[in-house]
Amino acid sequence: MTLAENIFENLRLELRRGCLTLAVLVQLRHEHYGYTLRKALAARGMEIDENTLYPLLRRLEAQGLLTSEWREEAKRNKRFYRLSADGEEIFGQLLKEWNDINTAITNLL
């Protein structure tokens, strides 16, 4: 990897990091377990590596933005996540921030 490619990759990852959280919060307005969430995000163009997504879900839950429950589905126990009340509020604020940034960048371009 050349230096320019390396710099681009670092900046890309930095840019993506915050967007991933927002994407997960958007998608978890409806209940999902890890794998179906990953598939739903990928189907809408937001591919997330499982090693990133599953720990992210736990971190968001630890921060109180998500709630989870173990439930049996298709004869298998799965952990289902969805936005908590606090999560909904913070999601609203983040979405506004995202839209503001998007508008600002569009204006700048």
Place this chain on the structure above:
Amino acid sequence: MEMLDRYLQAVRRHLPWRRQDDIIAELRANLEAQLEDREAERGRKLTDAEMQAWIRQFGSPLQVAARYQPQQYLIGPELFPIYRFVLRLAFGWCAVIFLIAKTVEIVGNGFPIQAWAGALAQLPWVLFVNAAIVTLVFAILERSGVKIPEGAANGAPTDTDWTRGVASPFHAALDKRRKPKTYAQAVIEVISGWIVLIWLLLVPHYPFLLMGPGVLYLKVTPFQLAPVWWTFYWCVVVLNVAELTWRIIDLLRDRWQESHLARHLVKQACDLIPLLIILAAPGRVLVLLKNPADMTHASALAQINLWTYRGFEAIATIVFLQLVWTTGRMSLEAYRRRLATAR
């Protein structure tokens, strides 16, 4: 499936033990669902080679488990500038103290060349241990989640509430006297307290750390210290441990900027204790003869004991007067503050 089980077992070994079962159960459910999808796409079970390739793409068990750890670094970006600053400071002072102590020791032994070589060879190890201690302290601070205010890394005061200074001339003067301690200062206090404690504990084994070249005189002098000095010494050690513990607790509880008037008074009062121990020495004897039968030094001994004791009386008086002065000043300040609030 067996391969997946073995993989999950390997991941489990690197997970925090309290959450192992929960994380592995969730990971298993997600991976098994993914595996089912793959098998459904192919209309058959995966071969061993396909299974191996599929599992390999998740990464090593250690890497997977590491993502579930709450903290991925020893010292984070917030603390790191202060860590680097303190490390440089501790390195410099440690090298200076070590070289001075070694020089005194070597001069006392008649400048053997091997001793110089030994000291220089020892220096990197001493610096390494010093760096390890500083790193350990910062790693503990990082794990404790201590919050670092903006500007702490530059050594700048963190109290940005400038309006208090212009509220009234009285408060402006008071605030100027009580300039808030920066985080860097608080950390340096803890580290220097730690170094002083180690130095104190080493003094009985290496008296030159306290007396320098005067240690040579100890070998030839007919006098020795009375046992009361051991009580005095351990009292000083205990007071240093207590103060250091207090400072560490303040750092961990994010309260290093608070001024504790009562604590300041208690500390001054405690400083009197070792002095009182000396003043309560039986028969006011602080120095003894190595050979009690040797009466040729009896009058010198009496003079040494008399003047040492008087010296301690003077020091104790000064410390006591300081305590009275501080108590009076603090009471007055408290009274003025009360008046100002009442207005």
